[in-house]
Amino acid sequence: MSHVVLATAGGVVLALADTINANRAWLSEIDGAIGDGDHGINMSKGFSLAAAALGKADGGLSAAFQTLGDTLLSGIGGSMGPLYGSFFLDLAATLGTAATLDAPLLSRGLHAGLASLEDLGSAKLGDKTLLDTLIPALTALDAAIAAGADFATALDAMSAAAEAGRDSTKDLVAKIGRAARLGERSRGVLDAGAASCCLILQTLAEALKQRLA
Numbered sequence: 001m002s003h004v005v006l007a008t009a010g011g012v013v014l015a016l017a018d019t020i021n022a023n024r025a026w027l028s029e030i031d032g033a034i035g036d037g038d039h040g041i042n043m044s045k046g047f048s049l050a051a052a053a054l055g056k057a058d059g060g061l062s063a064a065f066q067t068l069g070d071t072l073l074s075g076i077g078g079s080m081g082p083l084y085g086s087f088f089l090d091l092a093a094t095l096g097t098a099a100t101l102d103a104p105l106l107s108r109g110l111h112a113g114l115a116s117l118e119d120l121g122s123a124k125l126g127d128k129t130l131l132d133t134l135i136p137a138l139t140a141l142d143a144a145i146a147a148g149a150d151f152a153t154a155l156d157a158m159s160a161a162a163e164a165g166r167d168s169t170k171d172l173v174a175k176i177g178r179a180a181r182l183g184e185r186s187r188g189v190l191d192a193g194a195a196s197c198c199l200i201l202q203t204l205a206e207a208l209k210q211r212l213a
């Protein structure tokens, strides 16, 4: 129960697309509170295009993440396309030609994705962005690995921390992007990117757990 065979795990990206599509209206509703209300529509479009490109074939996960990254980079508008696109491309590049995925390799891949987000934007922890989901989730994943947890337990820890991180954005004031112009009025609602990042990490965790060998 310690690794996932990457060659047959491309369906993980189809699971991500299903989750984003199922939450399309919710994500746009959250974005509409302090943004322009298009996050669900944009994300659903990008993930659907990637799922269509992948088809039903259960190919490799590295290639599937690359397809998803390429599609998000080129296929969706707004600021989130380049951010999530680069995130998944760097995750794909880290997995590379590895045969199996274990918790340390997942951590390296997600850290590479985080580094690309930090390169592209100026957001920091506490600025009410997707980083408020991703950074604590990665911290929890790394702590579980350091404590000797098995992969499933480490994924559960990542998932729980992602949710707590998402919820932390409700009390934060936006420092980045359109919502930052609202100042104090941005307090009291979730950040849409933090919400979609939580959906992505929790679905990733569940889909990987289903494929543990």
Ligand SMILES: [Mg+2]
Binding pocket: 031, 035, 036, 037, 038, 039, 078
């Ligand atoms: Mg928007």
